[in-house]
Amino acid sequence: MEHVVRNAWYVLGWTAEIGTGPFARRVLDEPVVAFRRRDGRLAALLDRCAHRLVPLSLGSVVDDTLQCGYHGLRYDDTGACVHVPGQANIPPAARVRSFPVTERYGAAWIWMGDPEQADPGLIPAIERYGAPGWTVIWGAPQHHRSHYLNIVENLQDPAHTTYVHPGTIGNPASSDIAPVIEESEGHIVTYRWTLDAEPPPIDRKNANFSGLADRCQYYHFFPPCTSRVDVVTMQAGQEHTEANMDRGLRAFSYKFLTPETDTATHFFWLHVRNFGVGDQELDERLMRDMGRTFEEDNVIVSAMQREQDATGVRQLAWLRIDAGPSRARRMIEKMAAADAAAAPATSTAS
Ligand code: FES
Ligand SMILES: [Fe+2]
Missing domain, CATH: 3.90.380.10 (Naphthalene 1,2-dioxygenase Alpha Subunit; Chain A, domain 1)
Incomplete structure (x- = not known):
């Protein structure tokens, strides 16, 4: 994208918009999917399965992971694949990017840039x-x-x-x-x-x-x-x-x-x-x-x-x-x- 600042907090959505299922929105021209864990905390991942690139938002939330709707790979909040149906080993490439996300003022804020710089004090x-x-x-x-x-x-x-x-x-x-x-x-x-x-x-x-x-x-x-x-x-x-x-x-x-x-x-x-x-x-x-x-x-x-x-x-x-x-x-x-x-x-x- 042109003239875009990646190192900043953006509203991904209102807290009230994000329920128990996957929540998808395109941000800075990248597909993002958010999901809520059982303790209520949000996670945000790139909405693109590491297997065949199917949007993970077509899948479902299972036990604090996001499960791809195609072959069932499961990703945790860090974007690491933690489960591959039918095989014990997890290929190193089976991982998607995760984004810092935090809730404040009734909004979910996402940081699309360098995660090291994602200081919530900048909201x-x-x-x-x-x-x-x-x-x-x-x-x-x-x-x-x-x-x-x-x-x-x-x-x-x-x-x-x-x-x-x-x-x-x-x-x-x-x-x-x-x-x-x-x-x-x-x-x-x-x-x-x-x-x-x-x-x-x-x-x-x-x-x-x-x-x-x-x-x-x-x-x-x-x-x-x-x-x-x-x-x-x-x-x-x-x-x-x-x-x-x-x-x-x-x-x-x-x-x-x-x-x-x-x-x-x-x-x-x-x-x-x-x-x-x-x-x-x-x-x-x-x-x-x-x-x-x-x-x-x-x-x-x-x-x-x-x-x-x-x-x-x-x-x-x-x-x-x-x-x-x-x-x-x-x-x-x-x-x-x-x-x-x-x-x-x-x-x-x-
Ligand atoms: S495309 Fe996601 S598990 Fe195959
Ligand atoms: Fe106006």
Whole structure:
């Protein structure tokens, strides 16, 4: 795959998606199968039997091993074959690659690069997760038919919301306010505050403040694949400290991109908020509206990908609004180049 960072944690799936049987998903253009052992721990292997390359996900989980559905070879969590029906000796070549995998925040995270570097401390931290007064929803996983970098750019691009999402998050009034962009090591943020504004009726309904509001959207990006949009509506006139923002209406909208191939990406989103906690109807409405919003992005980036494929060109003209997206892209390209230079042989077939 092009411009991909192997030494990073990617969401393989939500914990709730992975049951007792084999779970298959293509990640960084490699077939992966995960399975759960009896103690609940996950294992992840290359989804390709060492005998005749049949996907192991067509088999079944037997006594903490994954059994191939063709001739019954069994593999343990390290990818070693531990059983060959009809013969006592196990050929040395009967082994498949295994990948570090760990569960956190209701997600299974996989590391496709050098296992030695798979430090769980590098899993992106999720703000306010599990904190009292905050609640989480996990969106249904989506499949976007576009290279993940097109999606990274979309997530770092507030200018598109007016046109792509007029029925949900688009706001014609804010489209002319220039955003601020700040970059530091491994992080980029684009944001704009709207001060002393009448809050929208929906915020008023949930709000615990009166009068005018200060509102902001921060578009954070943590390369290679995590986006976090902080949305704040707070009492106007207060200092914009973390504590004051927490006293207003606040949500952290996360997206995790898992590249599938050069033209497709698994799109996971979750949303942490401090209002309407326990309100199931709101949970359902947000699930529906946010899911629909991201499918609107999918329509755009998929159509764009088709034209990019047809022409071999990804952009013709450059605009001021490209500053944030381009920076995010350059950050990833730099990481991907360093990653490729450090481990040129990690993407082998075995
Ligand atoms: S192909 Fe898997 S055991 Fe033969
Ligand atoms: Fe969007």
